[in-house]
Amino acid sequence: MAGKQTFQGLKVMDFSWYAVGPQTARYLGDNGAEVIRIESSVSPDGLRRSGPFKDGENGPNRSGYFNNQNPNKYGLSLNLKLPQAVDIARKLVARADVVTESFTPGVMERFGLGYDDLAKINPGIIMISMGAQGRGGPYSYHSAFGHVQQALCGINHLTGWPDGYPTGVHGPYTDYFVPHIAASVVIAALAYRRRTGRGQYIELSQLEASIHALETAILDYTVNGREQGRVGNRHPAATPHGVYRCLGEDRWCVIAVFTDQEWEALCRVLGSPPWCADPRFSTASGRLNNADELDCLVEEWTCRHPAEQVMAAMQAAEVTAGVVQNARDLHSDPQLMQRKHYWVLDHPEIGPSTYDSPAYKLSRTPSQGRMPAPCLGEHNQFVCGQILGIPDDEFVQMLADAVFE
Amino acid sequence: MINQREDSLLGPYRVLDLTDEKGVLCTKLMADFGADVIKIEPPGGDPMRRIGPFYHDEPDPEKSLYWFALNTSKRSITLDITKPKGQQVLCQLAQTADFVIECFPPGHLDSLGLGYSALSEANPGLIMTSITPFGQSGPYRDYKAADIVGLAMGGLLYLIGEPHRPPVRVRAQQAYAQASVQALGGTMVAHYHRELTGEGQHVDVSMQEAVSNTLDTAQQAWDLQRVIYRRAAPFRPLGDFLLRAVYPCKDGYVACWNPEQLESIRDWMDSAGVPYDEAEMARWIETRQRIADGLTTLKDEFDQQELTRMQETRVPLLAKLSRHEIYNEALRRDFGWAPVNTPRDLVESPQLAARSYFVQVEHPELGETITYPGAPCKMTETPWRIWRRAPLIGEQNHEVYVQELGMSETELNRLRQAEVV
Numbered sequence: 001m002a003g004k005q006t007f008q009g010l011k012v013m014d015f016s017w018y019a020v021g022p023q024t025a026r027y028l029g030d031n032g033a034e035v036i037r038i039e040s041s042v043s044p045d046g047l048r049r050s051g052p053f054k055d056g057e058n059g060p061n062r063s064g065y066f067n068n069q070n071p072n073k074y075g076l077s078l079n080l081k082l083p084q085a086v087d088i089a090r091k092l093v094a095r096a097d098v099v100t101e102s103f104t105p106g107v108m109e110r111f112g113l114g115y116d117d118l119a120k121i122n123p124g125i126i127m128i129s130m131g132a133q134g135r136g137g138p139y140s141y142h143s144a145f146g147h148v149q150q151a152l153c154g155i156n157h158l159t160g161w162p163d164g165y166p167t168g169v170h171g172p173y174t175d176y177f178v179p180h181i182a183a184s185v186v187i188a189a190l191a192y193r194r195r196t197g198r199g200q201y202i203e204l205s206q207l208e209a210s211i212h213a214l215e216t217a218i219l220d221y222t223v224n225g226r227e228q229g230r231v232g233n234r235h236p237a238a239t240p241h242g243v244y245r246c247l248g249e250d251r252w253c254v255i256a257v258f259t260d261q262e263w264e265a266l267c268r269v270l271g272s273p274p275w276c277a278d279p280r281f282s283t284a285s286g287r288l289n290n291a292d293e294l295d296c297l298v299e300e301w302t303c304r305h306p307a308e309q310v311m312a313a314m315q316a317a318e319v320t321a322g323v324v325q326n327a328r329d330l331h332s333d334p335q336l337m338q339r340k341h342y343w344v345l346d347h348p349e350i351g352p353s354t355y356d357s358p359a360y361k362l363s364r365t366p367s368q369g370r371m372p373a374p375c376l377g378e379h380n381q382f383v384c385g386q387i388l389g390i391p392d393d394e395f396v397q398m399l400a401d402a403v404f405e
Numbered sequence: 406m407i408n409q410r411e412d413s414l415l416g417p418y419r420v421l422d423l424t425d426e427k428g429v430l431c432t433k434l435m436a437d438f439g440a441d442v443i444k445i446e447p448p449g450g451d452p453m454r455r456i457g458p459f460y461h462d463e464p465d466p467e468k469s470l471y472w473f474a475l476n477t478s479k480r481s482i483t484l485d486i487t488k489p490k491g492q493q494v495l496c497q498l499a500q501t502a503d504f505v506i507e508c509f510p511p512g513h514l515d516s517l518g519l520g521y522s523a524l525s526e527a528n529p530g531l532i533m534t535s536i537t538p539f540g541q542s543g544p545y546r547d548y549k550a551a552d553i554v555g556l557a558m559g560g561l562l563y564l565i566g567e568p569h570r571p572p573v574r575v576r577a578q579q580a581y582a583q584a585s586v587q588a589l590g591g592t593m594v595a596h597y598h599r600e601l602t603g604e605g606q607h608v609d610v611s612m613q614e615a616v617s618n619t620l621d622t623a624q625q626a627w628d629l630q631r632v633i634y635r636r637a638a639p640f641r642p643l644g645d646f647l648l649r650a651v652y653p654c655k656d657g658y659v660a661c662w663n664p665e666q667l668e669s670i671r672d673w674m675d676s677a678g679v680p681y682d683e684a685e686m687a688r689w690i691e692t693r694q695r696i697a698d699g700l701t702t703l704k705d706e707f708d709q710q711e712l713t714r715m716q717e718t719r720v721p722l723l724a725k726l727s728r729h730e731i732y733n734e735a736l737r738r739d740f741g742w743a744p745v746n747t748p749r750d751l752v753e754s755p756q757l758a759a760r761s762y763f764v765q766v767e768h769p770e771l772g773e774t775i776t777y778p779g780a781p782c783k784m785t786e787t788p789w790r791i792w793r794r795a796p797l798i799g800e801q802n803h804e805v806y807v808q809e810l811g812m813s814e815t816e817l818n819r820l821r822q823a824e825v826v
Binding site for chain 2: 151175202232359360364
């Protein structure tokens with residue numbers, strides 16, 4: 001693929017680590033920018049040490065976790081505690097358009113790479129800091145992973161059964177919400193700079209951005225004094241609305257019935273058993289009041305059929321339904337396959353492996369998986385030689401001085 | 406500091422908002438960043454106005470908190486785009502717009518003569534973003550979906566919940582939220598391309614794909630190791646092990662990130678007078694140190710039962726303490742723990758207060774000022790703002806149709822009589 005991409009020629013310096021920052025920079029790389037990911041083997045990105053690893057074998061370049069956050073980037077390792085390393089970083093920033101970072105507040109400043117320092121060498125730079133709780137305030141220095149960040153922002157509290165744990169969503173969920181907002185703002189700031197000539201500093205608190213995923217939870221409290229809690233799979237406007245056991249081990253299909261027509265269609269799919277005519281179920285409010293009983297009756301039918309068949313039968317009757325897919329299902333999902341959702345990129349150490357691609361498809365300037373995630377320090381020589389024009393002997397000297405560790 | 410909306414991040418741009426729940430957060434974010442977002446409602450009001458909860462629990466299309474929360478800074482006009490005259494007006498409006506964001510089933514706008522090809526003919530710079538359950542193509546493109554279907558088909562639902570109960574959803578609808586923020590991202594990429602070239606394009610967003618990007622490592626676990634991750638609350642999977650993620654405490658729950666410093670936990674338990682098996686604890690501390698030093702591995706030293714027992718020594722400690730007490734002590738000890746915050750905790754959070762996060766928005770009709778979540782980020786040049794409360798039904802009909810499109814009063818009245826507006 002060699003189609004035109006939006007950010008061709010744009011240069012991004014990605015000082016961030018873990019998930020939020022790297023995904024933000026990935027947005028620009030997926031759409032054609034030259035992204036240089038700065039790392040250090042002295043203090044490597046924790047995701048390089050977290051699985052899953054190819055074939056279960058540990059290694060800094062074998063982690064699917066790290067790789068999925070970092071395709072379409074060059075890898076440069078720098079020990080920023082050394083002045084020569086900082087000097088290289090500053091030279092790269094001088095020619096860059098965007099700088100991303102997600103350290104706790106003050107770390108970039110200690111390296112001499114805070115916004116004030118960088119704006120002196122590149123006044124048009126757009127820099128985004130993405131700390132857990134932002135700069136300033138009593139908990140500013142508390143770094144937290146998305147696993148607990150989702151508890152902090154209210155997602156855990158709203159997830160699960162009314163009589164069960166605030167389970168939270170699998171994984172560091174907010175790490176998969178925040179980057180979209182962060183990247184959108186960076187891109188809009190780039191457009192703003194074209195319009196006005198002015199760069200800027202963007203300071204994002206992951207907590208503050210995540211609260212925008214809560215729908216009405218805040219307003220219900222500030223207006224009505226009510227604390228929303230967990231509701232299981234109930235929905236105020238739809239019954240049945242839930243997850244129904246199907247044939248096989250841990251197989252499930254969701255069904256959601258919003259209207260009387262959908263209810264009648266559901267009854268037909270189920271073969272119009274006598275209970276469907278029960279007047280208690282003839283109205284939406286009647287169905288809601290008898291939801292537990294209805295769930296059991298629907299499940300008596302679904303548990304005798306494979307989830308895929310339940311979905312197909314429901315959808316053919318125009319009833320909202322879908323298989324509760326696991327990762328194996330996703331890899332053979334005909335919809336995702338036809339849309340080429342997964343990119344398979346050939347990684348120098350672990351070979352072809354699967355990357356998520358964006359959920360948006362651009363008709364003129366599509367995103368592209370051009371390069372697999374870099375190995376640690378894979379492009380040190382390329383960046384120093386080809387991009388910065390540092391002579392070989394200087395590079396070798398710096399190598400000996402452990403600048404690239 | 407920018408006070409004029411025109412100078413804000415998206416100030417110069419107009420958005421026609423034809424979204425439903427899948428896209429309404431996308432256009433809210435655009436509006437608060439300054440875009441002139443015109444929500445196009447069917448006469449009588451948008452269906453989202455019927456979604457509760459309501460202001461003081463009074464069901465009324467002008468009192469939906471769902472509407473309030475997700476339509477800030479927008480304007481509203483009413484227009485029946487199923488009628489030919491309505492379609493004509495929409496075409497006219499689309500010529501003045503930079504973005505159209507829509508959530509109709511694939512092909513629906515085309516059938517009304519309002520699809521991307523029709524609208525872009527008269528306005529080649531137009532960006533149209535279509536947010537649908539499964540995208541514009543593929544065998545499932547016409548499937549019906551709600552939030553829970555997006556969660557299910559995208560693979561997230563399978564991972565949420567307790568192992569012995571069915572998968573369970575998030576009350577605040579996350580498939581819709583994910584579709585919205587990916588739509589925003591794709592729309593901004595297209596926006597930058599247009600800044601460079603003047604060319605518009607069609608952005609095709611799939612809710613299923615948006616959800617599938619939130620699975621953390623479940624996709625890779627299958628790809629690289631042929632392992633299927635499952636729901637495990639209150640634990641979370643780590644390699645072959647399950648680590649406890651959520652614990653009850655005196656007044657609610659806390660979320661814990663492992664591994665912590667076991668020595669520090671022992672010290673904490675000592676000072677709180679919580680008993681434990683001292684010999685076992687000493688052995689665990691020594692083993693954990695050897696693991697940290699790379700001399701052995703978790704797998705060689707622990708089975709799941711013992712790992713669980715080790716983590717659960719802290720259960721009586723946490724049960725004695727409040728969320729707030731645990732959080733402050735955890736911060737002091739540099740543990741990545743956090744309280745499971747409720748909405749009230751957020752509204753009363755000292756951190757959010759210190760950063761002046763929440764903002765006050767006036768609702769003159771209600772004679773009240775309401776507290777809303779504030780900026781998703783702070784920007785030095787182009788600050789975010791809620792420019793106005795969500796619009797009333799057709800609040801800007803006159804402003805848009807007469808003052809901006811140049812319709813005469815008689816014409817507008819004729820449209821009203823024909824129930825187009």
